[in-house]
Amino acid sequence: MSNKHRILIAIIAVVIVVGAAIAYAMINASNTAAPATNSNGSSSSSSSSPTGTSQTVASVITYDGSTFTLSVGTVAAGSQVEIKNTSTGPLDFDSDPHPTHTDEPEFNQGSVDPGQSKTFTITKKGTWGFHNHLDPTQHGNITVN
Numbered sequence: 001m002s003n004k005h006r007i008l009i010a011i012i013a014v015v016i017v018v019g020a021a022i023a024y025a026m027i028n029a030s031n032t033a034a035p036a037t038n039s040n041g042s043s044s045s046s047s048s049s050p051t052g053t054s055q056t057v058a059s060v061i062t063y064d065g066s067t068f069t070l071s072v073g074t075v076a077a078g079s080q081v082e083i084k085n086t087s088t089g090p091l092d093f094d095s096d097p098h099p100t101h102t103d104e105p106e107f108n109q110g111s112v113d114p115g116q117s118k119t120f121t122i123t124k125k126g127t128w129g130f131h132n133h134l135d136p137t138q139h140g141n142i143t144v145n
Helices: 003-030
Strands: 057-063 068-070 079-085 091-095 110-112 117-122 126-132 135-144
Touching (some): 057 091, 068 135
Antiparallel strands (some): 057 068, 091 110
């Protein structure tokens, strides 16, 4: 077998492996579908999640570039919440009201880059609003019991 044939076979093998890895990643990403949300971006479901004694994330707030989707709309005080920016643009995650962000300072997480996430612990009970400081019309809320 000539060197040209060996190189061609090696290139084809690499393309197949890379293609399979991309397909696997796309399948895993599509299997994490978010629940339906109401008009303000919050979920209407309730939670029976951990009470903060565990490092398990109780709710994931996903930002897609225009709306927030919550995996769980009500969590226990002491729970961890993850903010995921699945968009291709910037997110500046902060508590209401805009622009002072004074309702619940635990929510003032600031910049979350595209494709990145931040996790924080919620300790104060209540229903808390949050928004994208860069576009305060993009908002949602979560209840902490």
